[in-house]
Amino acid sequence: MPIPAPAQDALAALLGARFSTSVADRDLHGQSETFHTAPPPDAVAWPVSTDEVSKTLAICHAHGVPVIGWGTGTSLEGHALATHGGLVVDLMKMDRVLEVRAEDMQASIQPGVTREALNTELRATGLFFPVDPGANASLGGMAATRASGTTAVRYGTMRDNVLALEVVLADGTVIRTGTRAAKSSAGYDLTGLFVGSEGTLGIITELTLRLHGQPEEVASAVCGFPTLDQAVECVTATIQSGIPMARIEFVDGEAARAFNQYAGTHLHEGPHLMVEFHGSPATVKDDAERFGELAADFGGTGFDWATTPEDRAALWRMRHGAYRACLALRPGATAVVTDVCVPMSHLPAAVAAAAADIKASGLVGPMVGHVGDGNFHSQLLIMPGNAEELAAAKGIATRMAERALAVGGTITGEHGVGVGKRPLMRAQHGAAIGVMAAIKAALDPTGIMNPGKMLPDMN
């Protein structure tokens, strides 16, 4: 259903040139990073204030127009596709850092601030925002998908680092959740409810984030292992030993090959761990030595330490470029990306089973992972339009998810549900899906907020 003319008129009156129905603008906001596709939205809005978001949603609510929030468009599960048509609300013009309260280690920002922009702004304060999903995503989008990434093992996820929100509800009501205090027991944890709600309950228009002190000393390294099992077992042993890793990332041989081809590195084309330590010079030295001893027990060799900031930046740029590097292994391919997370003791078996399944399929599917959390990904490369490959990739992804659920894990550690993981939600949540549906119906009774996402059979 296209947007009714009175709604279009009201939006144009409100936003002027910041409301568009042009094919170019719609197409730009109909893209997805992965194999998920949908027709473009009917229109795009670029509000610049909470008040404009509120009025935009009030108009959409009155006319039954679906509303889809948009940040940098880097989500991997089609979260921002306009599967039911409607209006994409692009929040990237709301990109101001509103206040940095260094003495409280907090920042208040608009949702269109990206994590790199925030950290640039924070550089002189001695503080930083640690959550790092790789892409230079908008912090509003990261909150909406409960993102995490390479540093969650040390600093937690968006759940742990968002203190308070301003949210515009479906009917345009503006609420504030949370406080600036370190903790609160005053009522339901609405901040936690909106973080990870994927735009299905409201649009985030302001975030108060917890900042962390820039570590005095940082050391990063990459280290090779003879076998995948040994690399992953080293991770489990490291976490169980309590070494406070800032990062501990797994890269399989296929991904190492992708880095070599794409980034010009010279890794041996087998499994690796990429690690980082944060602390004082003494603790970093101590932690790195303990890790080195453990890694040697599992056959780890060829430690390559990145000692300068430039070398470290290059190392993590390589890791952050993994998605594009792996895509380049098969020119023209798109990807089905998996994202299971399992309890630490089940990680070696989960990775081994996934590797065996991928190998049996004949697909190219490099694996990387934030393995310190028990979270790993395979990026299954398929050609667009090849139904057989798509079915094979989806079968692998589903089996990985089922194995994760069988050991108490989750179908998505950090990417979120979007359209991709929707069919697996009942298997994970059982009767609790009814509670999620009741909350959705209570807060968005007409179902305009990002319909077709997250909850099965809702819209």
Place this chain on the structure above:
Amino acid sequence: MPIPAPAQDALAALLGARFSTSVADRDLHGQSETFHTAPPPDAVAWPVSTDEVSKTLAICHAHGVPVIGWGTGTSLEGHALATHGGLVVDLMKMDRVLEVRAEDMQASIQPGVTREALNTELRATGLFFPVDPGANASLGGMAATRASGTTAVRYGTMRDNVLALEVVLADGTVIRTGTRAAKSSAGYDLTGLFVGSEGTLGIITELTLRLHGQPEEVASAVCGFPTLDQAVECVTATIQSGIPMARIEFVDGEAARAFNQYAGTHLHEGPHLMVEFHGSPATVKDDAERFGELAADFGGTGFDWATTPEDRAALWRMRHGAYRACLALRPGATAVVTDVCVPMSHLPAAVAAAAADIKASGLVGPMVGHVGDGNFHSQLLIMPGNAEELAAAKGIATRMAERALAVGGTITGEHGVGVGKRPLMRAQHGAAIGVMAAIKAALDPTGIMNPGKMLPDMN
């Protein structure tokens, strides 16, 4: 309204002697730790399984009987009072540690396990559960009130340490929330929603908790300060310096006097900080030295180190006994206990303003606090039945809450809302109260779950 006869018959048939309407049992479950009072409940049930809780709630739901969860009865805001009559569901017979998965640093327990019982069970594993509100509370109750306490500055609150729950909803439906993975982005954070919901959305029947490694080295000390301002400013400076405190507790002169009288200690009767460091021998030594230097800058003197486990236990037993020790300052008194939490930079002003207000009132009101989180309490001693004192104490409490809200803090850092903080909820949450009410109505449409608590004007 008393419990209808058919409901009583059904509950008696289900639970036998574990359902009681005796005056003695009702009176035991009509108590409160503080000045809040209400008539006793109409009946008490002691289920021993999730299935019994489910059937109990289904009966209550069918007959419109209010249901109030009960743990150790140590909450401070009248959370478990039967203000609307009905059935108290005492969960203390569900007290089994179901599974300890040491390799994943997790335990699954029933809600009636107390924190001390769990830590006794964990002793041989090298792990412990850190959240420590002082009272030997049940972990189900601690989750329901989003409790924290002395160690939250290092290990977080119940929000951070509950991974998954089993919950029985108002109509008897049993759901599971969360996973055993370290993180998940699969749908709304229902675990976070039920933690801190104070029994208003369901009854928690199982918890999966995050455990932590027992620190290799522990050092505790108490240290005096010339003035309250200097003690509190030392806390702010300590937190801002990034020293990883395991505990940093404030005790004012009145509370020190209470300890001396009640516990036979010999503290100078002025402000103190009680601190603890966890880590390796090297890091503990380093942290303690850095703190010692900072404390000296603020006039801290007379460091008394508790070096043996017995001395440390005595130190924290003293702190944990603060509530009873302070009550004993005025024999026969009851207490209005405040619980604000403010951003760290506002802590010195908040404590100073509270102290001035208490002094002006003429009431005895010792102050203690988990000041590393910006959270502090005054325990305002009043005689039961003295309306003038009650009004004065409530006035102080309300002004403390208003000052906390004015700087972005919260009316309750860890005690929860119960009946006591209910009148302040609108001031804290504004329009977000409507979202809480919508969630409550969606999950408990007949309003049987702990009516009269948390949300204003709901029941």
